[in-house]
Amino acid sequence: MSINIKGLDVDLSRAVWRKSTRSGPWTDNCVEVAFVDGAIAVRxxxxxxxxxxxxxxxxxxxxxxxxxxxxxxx
Incomplete structure (x- = not known):
């Protein structure tokens, strides 16, 4: 499913999510980032x-x- 936001058509179903290598078992304050369709998604x-x-x-x-x-x- 593609969404149009900020002039970009972004299909998050194709996103490859990455978590920081500095994330670990001692914290639960982590975000994941995906570079997809010319946009950057954070969750x-x-x-x-x-x-x-x-x-x-x-x-x-x-x-x-x-x-x-x-x-x-x-």
Missing amino acids: DSKNPEQRALIFTPGEWDAFVGGAKDGEFDL
């Missing part, structure tokens, strides 16, 4: 059946850049 690994968040490549790049620069550090 809660504990509730994969719930709706995923969809980001454009520009939005994803801004997020990753902010994380690398410490923008979200407490």
Whole structure:
């Protein structure tokens, strides 16, 4: 099933979900990411059946850049 969001047609049934290699048995705060149809999808690994968040490549790049620069550090 394909959805149209932010001008992208995204078919999440074809998504290959990946969890961070830093995830482990000591935390349950994990997300999974899939790069599919020119979009980036993010979902809660504990509730994969719930709706995923969809980001454009520009939005994803801004997020990753902010994380690398410490923008979200407490």
